[in-house]
Amino acid sequence: MAACVSRVELSVACRSLLDGDLSSTSDPLCVLLQDAGYGRWAELDHKEKVKNCQDPEFCKKLVVDYYFEKVWKLKFGVYDIDNKSFDLNDDDYLGGIECTLGQVVSSSVFTRLLELKQEKPAGKGAITDFLGKLDQFLEFDKQSNRAGAWQLLHRAEVIKNNLNPCWRKFSCSLQTFCGGDFNKPIKVQFANHDSDGSHDLIGTLEMTLAHMQTADAGSLVEYECIHPEKKQKKNSYKNSGITRIKSCKQYFILLIITDGEITDLDQTRQTIVNVSKLPMFIIIVGVGEANFKAMEFLDGDNGVLKSVTGEPAAWDIVQFVPFQQFKNAPREALSQMVLAEVPKQLAAMNGRGGPPETARYQGDRDSG
Incomplete structure (x- = not known):
């Protein structure tokens, strides 16, 4: 079986960041990194730059994959961006934190003080991760x-x-x-x-x-x-x-066109009761002058169709239409009558948790 993974969405905000600029307030950007082993960190994503702000609330969401059975070490780094270069080494580091994704996931609001390096606080700067779920x-x-x-x-x-x-x-x-x-x-x-x-x-x-x-x-x-x-x-x-x-x-429609009477009514009743549990509908069109009383009985409009043993049909799945009544009617009249009960029956079965x-x-x- 393929490994299951959840996707989590992180919103980040910072408070009381250090002021890295001499003439103006810092332009902070937050970077999310993942432990790549052997002391190396690999960038997963980063937030947008917020100009002249020491209390930024970043708009962009950080979306990461979360494997419950694995420990994912993360690092949030905040930088003061003063140029258009993609290299963060020439930007002022305002602080960061290291944690695991599990720590963030287990807390709806995860707040830590920023550090310039281990056990050296970045002033009063703090970072907060808000765990979000996907829409x-x-x-x-x-x-x-x-x-x-x-x-x-x-x-x-x-x-x-x-x-x-x-x-x-x-x-x-x-x-x-x-x-x-x-x-x-x-x-x-x-x-x-x-x-x-x-x-x-x-x-x-x-x-x-x-x-x-x-x-x-x-x-x-x-x-x-x-x-x-x-x-x-x-x-x-x-x-x-x-x-x-x-x-x-699938929902099936069985169309039967017949010009004769049923000779095995009991067996036919039992078959219809059996298949009434399935997602299907039976349309019978009677052609000619034969006696179609049995077909009308199978239609079940006058009561629930039952087998010889008394077992009722799960649904009324039979619609009988005598072609003779529509011989001189507009062409679409027959099709309308033939299909009249299908939408109602399908909606009823779906609404009551039926098969189709x-x-x-x-x-x-x-x-x-």
């Missing part, structure tokens, strides 16, 4: 007719402040989802929602409907959520979370 949403894309192009087919709701979101199930037609091709790639993108529209990509994955459906056969269906840039830049990168498919079911659950997805971690 996640996901999008499903399918391949369009153009080579390499993707087309949005569904956008899920935003789940706020949750590292382990479980999105609501949704339904769509097989044609819309994958064009009827069970092996057609479907791309899922996970992002952290920002109100200004500048959403941050968490990661992506690709799946097929054929593989997703194995979730209903008892198989554990999981996908690694991968951030392509992080995978390219970091040798130690594994994933940005695990996405687990909880359920993926097209897809339900759970992000096992922050990304999915």
